């Protein structure tokens with residue numbers, strides 16, 4: 001098991017206490033109302049938690065990615081959809097921006113996002129198929145003083161509530177790999193239509209929807225990084241997003257485990273506590289084991305990311321394992337709760353609904369397997385594992 005330092009354990013306990021008092025008591029009610037938890041996002045920002053993985057120069061607290069994922073785990077243990085919202089803004093978007101933008105752009109876009117004053121989202125997926133990250137129909141064409149953006153994005157997290165979108169668009173129609181650029185688009189810009197929220201099975205507090213860009217004029221400095229080389233910041237966004245989504249999954253699975261233990265202690269059948277039946281305690285033991293394996297992998301991949309070590313395969317493996325593990329843990333938790341586990345009054349029912357979506361967002365399980373198998377067959381295999 002990866003050992004956390006005393007300082008990291010202290011930080012985890014502090015965040016856990018905050019989540020237990022300020023978030024968890026409102027989770028069920030908020031899930032029902034489907035309200036976007038802006039107030040809680042602001043509180044998280046005011047406590048400086050959004051800045052945990054970022055340097056002090058960027059307004060962060062100078063810790064690292066390990067502390068960032070600990071934060072997301074704890075947050076998602078209280079409310080998965082909140083973890084999901086901040087996974088998109090702080091990990092996908094902030095990491096896409098961190099190494100690709102100028103000092104002025106950092107001040108305008110990155111630092112307010114790190115402070116949680118602004119919520120950002122990556123708008124990449126389109127109706128033609130989100131799995132092919134570079135196969136886009138959205139086009140940005142040059143004009144005299146910038147760019148004109150046209151296209152439509154679907155299944156976008158934080159749609160309608162985000163302050164800014166990081167949009168992938170084609171800027172070169174002649175190349176397959178060097179054809180996409182990333183742009184920062186203010187949500188209030190003319191030509192941005194983000195009304196198309198649709199209902200999903202879960203993650204109720206994280207609005208998902210369609211965003212359309214119709215002759216949307218962007219200034220020249222809306223370009224993130226280098227023209228036609230959007231794949232570089234995009235890679236950071238996708239890898240950090242997958243790492244963060246694993247943290248969300250582990251936090252939710254931890255919550256399902258705790259609720260199963262509490263329930264099994266309190267529920268009796270045939271004049272005995274159901275915690276005396278191995279049919280109940282063995283799935284709980286397996287939950288504990290699988291969460292531990294995923295958590296160990298999470299901290300390891302977070303350390304690799306922090307150290308700048310190439311870890312695309314490891315991140316895809318982590319995302320695949322953690323999201324599928326979370327779904328299985330939540331399903332077993334619902335079964336342990338009997339019929340109650342599938343009713344809308346029960347907290348594990350929410351976890352079960354939420355967990356389904358984690359296997360699709362930020363690269364489906366199949367796409368993770370494509371990345372892993374491509375890595376196995378197309379890189380010198382057998383090199384020492386880091």
Ligand SMILES: Cc1cc2nc3c(=O)[nH]c(=O)nc-3n(C[C@H](O)[C@H](O)[C@H](O)COP(=O)(O)OP(=O)(O)OC[C@H]3O[C@@H](n4cnc5c(N)ncnc54)[C@H](O)[C@@H]3O)c2cc1C
Nearest residue numbers: 122123124125129130131155156157357360361362364366
């Ligand atoms: C809750 C939620 C939030 C989301 N938030 C965002 C967001 O903020 N920004 C954003 O840009 N997108 C977002 N998405 C979209 C998400 O990234 C896509 O749904 C995902 O990448 C899959 O794309 P798709 O739905 O278009 O399915 P498709 O790409 O059409 O795939 C359909 C099926 O085919 C499989 N498939 C496709 N290609 C292959 C292949 N080569 N090998 C094997 N199987 C394959 C897929 O696994 C899937 O099962 C979100 C999705 C969800 C569910």
